[in-house]
Amino acid sequence: MKQIFLLLFTFFCSLFFTQSKIDSLRLLNYEELKNKFNVYDESNKKLEAKAISQYYLSKAKKEKNILETAEGYNLIHLTEDFPLALKYVDSMAMITKNVKGDIYPARTFIIKGNLYYKYDNLKAALDNYILGLEYSKRQKNVKQIAYANMNIAYLNSYMGNNKEAAKTFRYYLLNSQNITDEYQHDQMRVSLAYCYIKINKIDSARFFIQEGLNSPFVKKNKYNMNQYLYLSGQLNLKTKNYQTAIAELTKAYNYFSSINDNNQNFVLYSLGKCYEELHNKQETIKYFTQIDAHVKETEVTFPELGDVYTVLIDYYRESGDKEKQLYYIDRFLKVDKKLDDQFRYLSTELHKKYDTPNLLQEKEDIINELKNKKTFLYASVSILILILLMFIYFYFKTKKAEKRHRKIAQDLIHLIEKRNLETIENKNDQQIEAEEPVKAESESKTIKTVPEDVAQSILKDLDTFENKRHFLKNGITLTSLAKNIKTNTAYLSEIINTHKDKNFTTYLNDLRIDYVLDQLVKDKKFRSYKLPVIAEEIGYNNVQAFSIAFKKRTGTTPSIYIKEIEKSISG
Structure with missing residues (x-):
């Protein structure tokens, strides 16, 4: 009964919002509607964002504007849970299949990869990013090549290849002209700071965290501000300033948990590690238990979970609670299997589908550069001599x-x-x-x-x-x-x-x-x-x-x- 009431309440709220704002929305063009959607989405006002996306899609369909209809599907998929969101992305693929130009289908694959990444299907995410990258390269779309490379760097970081990922994030952070918008630019900085913490480049991490906290863009955006609070907490954990770390991480957790964002699990893990270092078992177990509850509910995992369950199992073994010990052993085995499957797939496929083609592309670029600078004959002779040598x-x-x-x-x-x-x-x-x-x-x-x-x-x-x-x-x-x-x-x-x-x-x-x-x-x-x-x-x-x-x-x-x-x- 409660669920029916909530659905009806959501429906009537959405209807009221749409009807009360419909006249003002008619005055806005597509770009203005998109900006309005982004404001609501970033403020976690999902109901309002959904109403904007629905109006956007309806307007585009009515005007028979294929590209804007595709963008409408893109916006509305951001407001839905996985099954329905995937259908909207598939609709986006269907409507753009005959569109000429250098955007589709690469953009659709990258968006679908992001959706799979959000819901912890990293195998499907990688496969879609690779397809997006291949089409972007064929169409010579520099922006989308960058987006695909950046998303693959996130997977590299997830795998623990933070040194390799940092190279990509740093490159696009420093060479982002006409490629990334202000939000994407900031996410590169967040990701680079995270990688630097992981590879013990403490001074570099501190520099980018401070730069982010002082950024006008970050100061006006609660989500981004709390990302930097989390990073600062991680940095203080790394440098053994545990009390400062706990204060910063607690603030970040209060925010991320209030909007039910997956970042709350990463913050909880860092809080648990702080108390583990302070030898406070009760607090460590409290935070690690919360992580398990969230993971069980969302089925979204992360590599450090193995450590979480090891601590929980050891704790309940020592306390003699066989029932909870058995429960966490079972949870560990399920999570570990998923993590192991993803790690095995990514470790093989990242190299085969991404690293090797990049090397081949690099080789091809060198050959093309030689051809452009010299005559065809001179270049051919030079290459033959080089090959012979x-x-x-x-x-x-x-x-x-x-x-x-x-x-x-x-x-x-x-x-x-x-x-x-x-x-x-x-x-x-x-x-x-x-x-x-x-x-x-x-x-x-x-x-x-x-x-x-x-x-x-x-x-x-x-x-x-x-x-x-x-x-x-x-x-x-x-x-x-x-x-x-x-x-x-x-x-x-x-x-x-x-x-x-x-x-x-x-x-x-x-x-x-x-x-x-x-x-x-x-x-x-x-x-x-x-x-x-x-x-x-x-x-x-x-x-x-x-x-x-x-x-x-x-x-x-x-x-x-x-x-x-x-x-x-x-x-």
Whole structure:
């Protein structure tokens, strides 16, 4: 009954607004209507914004203006929830399919990508951004190329590639003439400041935050002002000014929660981290519990959720509340699967669909530039000579590298054979010698934040992980390993960094490569497998990842290493 009442109330309010303002709206042109819509939308006056968009669409249809009808669909989709919003964007695509010019269909794909991004379907968002970028490049529309690149940079930042994303945001922040409007320009600054915080460029982040807070545009816009309050709070959290951070983040949370904006989850996470650093468990759990409630309601996730659920699970495990512990384990598994799926897809497709085409485009631009500056014949001859020189250079370089790789492989084989022989003959001595350095290492290294008993427990679990070769399982992540050994990612990461002198990824790769080096020498059947099979056997998803890890660890390639083993046996 309540829902029916609310729907009727919304309908009559909308009708009243439309009827009371209809005469004044008739006096406005499309640009003025759009400006009026933006004012209402940015002020979170959704009812008024929706009425403006409906009038805009009705006016355009009545005048049979295709481009303005498309813009009407664009405006009205911003006021609707996902299913209906998607239908309006599809209507926009349909009405513009025969429109000539350099705007469509690229614009429709970019808008659809933004819609998917807003509702946390990052796979679909990337696919639409890529299509938008491809059409923009074909149509040579500089503005839309910029919009597509900026949106893809948001995905890069989400993936943790903040250094790469910062390059894009900085470029468009400093080269935005006739590309971005005042709002978009400010969002570039917000995004750049965020990236700088994440990559520890503290002074640069502080500069752009202060510039934003002093901006006249930001001062008159509550939403933007609170974005900078959130960033300033994050910066103070990063620099351990916890009380200042809490004050700023609380103000930002009060605003974002009042308009039910997804930014409230990011603010809650930062507040929780502040109290975690202050060792206030109750406040940390309060904020992290709120995050889970919002995520459950909206199904909008973010990468730091893994940390949120780890803290909640550990807390209720320690307090003996099995029911809540089980609940948050279940929530963690659901969220982690979604995050893992998105990360896997984006990490592969961003490179394949975005980075590689950009390199090819860069190459094409260089060739075109040469053609424009010189005559066709001169350019062609120059390129041929260059290719020939490069071919010669790479030929000799390849031969030299191949020789070096063979030598490395031979040395590795001799070392492994010698080590295996010594292991058989001096097993007891080897065990004693192997134990002493570990003991010395653990004595010489100190953990700053991990309690000693927890550190020893994790080290023991890591020994089991190594000795039982659990590292050969596919899909191991820092999060999954932390869960298996019943600790959190922060503790596990610190132990690995401190005791193994490497990060988690390097640690996992080194275990796998050291295993495969030994196994290839020992096992003829294993050596006969194709490289993709070997890669799968030791936990890699594809042969490329295996080859990269192998070369990084050894300096040679798997194929050369196997060939040299066969040579040494036959010789």
